[in-house]
Structures are given as C-alpha cells and as structure tokens.
Amino acid sequence: MQTYDLFIGGKSTPSSSGKYFDSFNPFTGEVWAKVAQGNAQDVDAAVEVAHQAFTEGAWANMTATQRGLLIHKLGDLVARDAKELATIEVQDNGKLFAEMFGQLNYIPQWFYYYGGLADKIEGSVIPLDKKGFFSFTRKEALGVVAVITPWNSPLMLTAWKIAPALAAGCTVVIKPSEFTSASVLHFVKLFEEAGFPPGVVNVVTGFGKDVGTPLVEHPLVRKITFTGSDTTGKLINQQAAAHLKHISLELGGKSPNIIFEDANIEDAVNGAVAGIFAATGQTCIAGSRLLVQESIYSEVVEKLVALAKTAKMGDPMSSETQIGPVTTRPQFEKILSYIDIAKNEGAQLLMGGTAAARPECGSGWFVEPTIFGQVDNSMRIAQEEVFGPVLSIIRFKDEAEAVKIANDTKFGLGAGVWTKDIGRAFRMSEKIKSGTVWVNTYRAVSFMAPFGGFKDSGLGRENGIEAIQSYLQTKCVWVNTGAPSANPFTMR
Numbered sequence: 411m412q413t414y415d416l417f418i419g420g421k422s423t424p425s426s427s428g429k430y431f432d433s434f435n436p437f438t439g440e441v442w443a444k445v446a447q448g449n450a451q452d453v454d455a456a457v458e459v460a461h462q463a464f465t466e467g468a469w470a471n472m473t474a475t476q477r478g479l480l481i482h483k484l485g486d487l488v489a490r491d492a493k494e495l496a497t498i499e500v501q502d503n504g505k506l507f508a509e510m511f512g513q514l515n516y517i518p519q520w521f522y523y524y525g526g527l528a529d530k531i532e533g534s535v536i537p538l539d540k541k542g543f544f545s546f547t548r549k550e551a552l553g554v555v556a557v558i559t560p561w562n563s564p565l566m567l568t569a570w571k572i573a574p575a576l577a578a579g580c581t582v583v584i585k586p587s588e589f590t591s592a593s594v595l596h597f598v599k600l601f602e603e604a605g606f607p608p609g610v611v612n613v614v615t616g617f618g619k620d621v622g623t624p625l626v627e628h629p630l631v632r633k634i635t636f637t638g639s640d641t642t643g644k645l646i647n648q649q650a651a652a653h654l655k656h657i658s659l660e661l662g663g664k665s666p667n668i669i670f671e672d673a674n675i676e677d678a679v680n681g682a683v684a685g686i687f688a689a690t691g692q693t694c695i696a697g698s699r700l701l702v703q704e705s706i707y708s709e710v711v712e713k714l715v716a717l718a719k720t721a722k723m724g725d726p727m728s729s730e731t732q733i734g735p736v737t738t739r740p741q742f743e744k745i746l747s748y749i750d751i752a753k754n755e756g757a758q759l760l761m762g763g764t765a766a767a768r769p770e771c772g773s774g775w776f777v778e779p780t781i782f783g784q785v786d787n788s789m790r791i792a793q794e795e796v797f798g799p800v801l802s803i804i805r806f807k808d809e810a811e812a813v814k815i816a817n818d819t820k821f822g823l824g825a826g827v828w829t830k831d832i833g834r835a836f837r838m839s840e841k842i843k844s845g846t847v848w849v850n851t852y853r854a855v856s857f858m859a860p861f862g863g864f865k866d867s868g869l870g871r872e873n874g875i876e877a878i879q880s881y882l883q884t885k886c887v888w889v890n891t892g893a894p895s896a897n898p899f900t901m902r
Contacts, residue, residue, distance in 0.1 A: 412443040414595040416452055416615060419459040420608025422599075425616070426451040433592055436504030436735040437726055437774040443502070445591045448616035450624035453583070456612040460554045460581040461630045463609030469581065478528030481576055484604040485521030488514065488569075491600070495565060497727075498593040503561055504735040504774070505689060506726045513566045520569045520873075523857045524577035527878060531578070536886075540902065542893025548885040551579030552656055553632035555881065556625045558646070560638045561587035561737050562692045564594055570861075570872045571635045572611065578881035580633070584613045585625055589738045591615040618642070623649070632656060633881065637694070639795075640821075640866045647869070658870030658880050660694065660862055662795040663823030665844065666816040667697030667852060670809075671705045673828035674850075679713045681826060681852040682801070687721060687779050688853065690734055691799040692741070694867075695824040697852055699785075699792055700803045701812055707805055711783055714803075715761050718779050724770035735774040736798060742775035745798035749780055752791035757782040757802065787815050795821070809834060813841045822864030826852040845871075 413430065415422040429447040434440065463469045469477075488495070492514035499510040533547035557571045564586055572582050586594040594613055601611050614621050626634055626649045633656035636646050640661040650657045667685045669678045685697025702710045726734035736742040742765075749763050762780030777799055785792050785802040792802045806812045816825060822844040829835055829850070839847040845863045848854060855861060855873070862871040870880050896902055 417613040448614040459609035468607040474529035481525035485518035524573040528577040561590040659868040667826040678828035823867035
C-alpha cells in the first residue's frame with residue numbers, strides 16, 4: 411500500500427487535516443494507495459509559497475534562459491523515469507501500459523519545446539504617430555496559476571499546462587483528479603532534482619469542494635487552466651469571472667468521424683476503431699459519432715463490427731491487451747446507463763452493450779466495446795458525452811448533410827474526415843465547427859500544434875507557440891525623449 415502526501419514548498423507535506431482517501435486500481439477494483447486529503451488551509455499554504463516564489467527569490471530573479479534550462483532538465487528526468495511513471499499511471503487510471511509508456515516517452519518533448527521557447531518571448535517597438543516619444547511592449551508572466559487536471563491522462567495533460575506556464579515565468583499549484591493523483595505526486599519530486607527552487611510547483615490533492623473551489627477563488631491565483639467536463643468548466647468560468655481571473659478551459663466533445671464513399675474504407679474503419687475504442691473511449695476527442703455515407707453504410711458497419719470484435723480486453727499491463735478497464739466506478743456506471751438510454755431511444759445494438767464478464771477482465775470495471783447503428787443525431791447517445799467505448803453510427807446523404815449533422819451539437823473539439831477528394835477535405839475543414847479537424851487520420855496531437863475547442867468544448871488553446879501567450883500579459887511603456895511640456899489638462 412502506497413501513501414502519498416501533498417507537495418508544498420518543494421517537499422512532501424501531510425494535509426492539515428491528517429486525512430487520507432483511497433485510490434483504486436481499476437483492473438482489480440481494489441485500493442492500492444492512500445492519498446492526502448487536502449483542504450482550503452492547504453490550498454492557502456500552497457498558493458502563498460507559489461506567490462512568494464513568483465515575486466521574490468531564485469525563480470523570480472532567474473533569466474528566461476536559466477528557466478528554460480531547468481525546464482529542459484526536467485524533460486531529461488521524465489525520459490529517464492518514463493517506465494516507472496507509466497506504471498504508476500496504469501495502476502491509478504487503468505489505461506494500457508503501452509499507451510501510457512508511449513505518452514511518457516513523448517511528454518519530455520513538451521519540456522524541451524517550451525524550455526527552448528522560454529527566452530524567445532519578445533515584446534515590440536511601436537511606431538508612434540507622436541514625435542518626441544518612444545514606446546515598446548513587454549510580455550510579463552501572470553503570476554500563480556491553478557492547474558486542474560482530469561483522470562484520463564494525468565501526466566500528459568499536466569505537462570501541456572505547466573510547460574508553457576513555467577516557460578512564461580509563472581508558478582503553479584496543481585490540483586489533480588482525486589481518482590488519479592499518485593502519478594502527479596510522484597512526478598513533482600523530479601523538480602527538486604532538476605534544480606527548481608522550492609515553491610515553483612506545488613500539488614494539493616483532494617476533492618473539488620475542498621480544494622478545487624478554494625484554489626479557483628484564491629485572491630493570489632491569477633489564472634486557472636482546467637481540463638474536464640463542460641459542466642464543471644462552466645462553473646469554474648463563473649467563479650473566475652467574479653474575480654476577473656484569466657482562464658483556459660479544455661472541455662468535453664462529441665466529435666464526428668466522417669467517412670465519405672470515396673474514402674479508403676480499410677483506413678477509415680481503422681480510424682473509427684482508434685477514435686472510439688483506443689483508451690477505452692476515455693478521451694475528450696473520442697470519435698463517438700461515426701457519420702457514414704449511405705452508399706457505403708452496410709460495408710462500413712460490417713467491417714467495423716468485425717474488427718472491433720477482435721479487440722483483446724484484460725490486464726492493462728499486458729502487451730497483448732488493446733482495451734483496458736474504465737478508470738472509475740462512477741464512470742463505469744455512467745457508461746452502462748447511457749447504453750440503456752440508447753436502447754430505450756431505439757438505437758440498433760450491433761455489438762456489446764453490457765459490462766464485460768470475460769475471465770481475463772477479472773473483477774475490474776470493464777465495458778464491452780459497444781456499437782449502435784441507425785442512430786439519429788437528436789438522440790441523447792449522439793448529443794451527450796458518454797466518455798467510454800460506445801460508438802453511434804449515423805447515416806448521411808451528401809456533403810451538406812454531413813456538415814449539418816457534424817455541427818449539430820453543443821460541442822466542437824475535434825472531427826475526422828475520410829476522403830480522397832482534396833477539395834472536399836478543405837471544404838469540410840472549413841465548414842466543421844471544431845478546434846481540430848483530422849483528414850484521413852484521427853487522434854494525432856503534437857507539442858507544436860494548438861489544441862482546444864469551439865462552443866462548449868472550451869476557451870483558449872494548449873500546445874504550440876499560442877499556448878504560452880495565455881500565461882503572459884502585455885505591458886506598454888511610454889518614454890518621453892524630448893517632447894515639450896503640454897497642457898496638463900489635455901491628453902497627449
């Protein structure tokens with residue numbers, strides 16, 4: 411049994427309450443770790459030390475180049491410990507070791523990229539319309555950033571947020587999901603080894619009302635970056651607005667994966683399976699709505715079901731496993747409830763539709779890969795985020811109808827288009843209202859490419875050069891270089 415404490419001021423710290431909560435292994439359904447249960451007092455302590463680190467001391471006095479070198483060193487340490495960190499992720503969230511190890515081997519690139527970008531942040535000289543003045547802008551860090559992450563990819567999504575925040579010169583307080591806190595608490599121990607001053611990165615674990623709300627509302631927090639459900643995101647947005655805090659939100663999705671009749675069917679079917687069954691469907695960009703042109707509907711359905719039935723379920727640590735357990739018991743129950751909703755709405759169950767009872771699944775929280783056909787886009791199964799291995803297949807006649815169905819949802823995070831027609835590819839990428847459009851591929855991300863949503867899928871962007879701007883604010887400086895004194899009662 412592992413025990414994890416908070417991380418405040420560069421060291422592991424018990425919560426002020428002395429309480430711990432259980433962390434469950436989704437494959438066994440059993441408790442494998444105890445995690446410190448933080449509260450508002452712990453939040454205040456973490457924010458205070460983060461604010462102190464931002465305003466005075468070693469971090470505040472570092473050059474951007476020095477900060478960048480520390481961030482780069484952190485990337486080296488993550489690469490070194492990738493296997494250990496990936497193993498902890500699997501124990502905590504049940505995702506496949508192959509995927510988590512792949513993510514951990516890729517995560518260092520975020521620290522290398524933003525470490526290199528740290529000293530490339532530039533202001534500008536403004537060509538004024540007034541003689542005798544010189545004006546320029548400075549880009550300055552916002553201050554303390556509250557980083558709130560979900561349970562599906564804890565370390566990757568933490569890296570997406572803290573790498574640009576640290577490169578900008580901010581300090582952070584991380585609140586990981588109460589379901590998957592262990593890997594983040596293990597990861598932050600690397601900051602001391604990398605040479606970061608105490609207080610630059612802090613972690614307070616616990617529940618939303620005890621930790622999340624006090625963190626969002628803390629007067630010294632200047633920005634909140636959150637990944638999670640649209641319901642929680644909207645609440646955080648309201649709380650942040652009351653205090654005029656900066657905010658970025660990466661929320662839910664109901665992404666359309668669209669197959670046209672001229673597509674390479676084999677590739678498209680592989681993309682459809684990857685879009686919904688990879689990561690057990692527990693990704694915000696899951697291609698949970700498969701839009702198929704009428705002329706190829708039967709062929710696609712037949713090939714899709716045949717391929718999905720070959721998926722191997724079981725121990726996420728096994729290299730042969732392709733679909734692991736659902737991360738949390740409440741999510742497991744939610745997915746099963748949506749399957750019942752779809753059946754009651756009249757959707758045609760093509761495969762799955764139950765909890766998995768396979769011997770290789772043991773006592774874990776497994777749901778059979780589930781496919782519904784003959785789905786109407788007005789059904790709840792097509793409008794609401796299930797966040798699990800459940801696919802809805804929807805027919806469409808032509809390009810215009812595909813666009814209409816794709817955009818007929820409150821979400822707009824991702825979309826896939828499968829076609830050999832380059833003109834159609836560009837038209838669809840223009841007309842679909844989502845933050846990312848993949849053409850003849852799906853679920854590709856990069857530290858260099860901006861990621862975020864339209865509509866209820868969020869605000870702001872992560873990754874790429876654009877992301878660092880959200881952790882900076884612009885200051886304009888005016889210098890009188892010889893302009894004569896003017897009437898003090900008029901604007902210059």
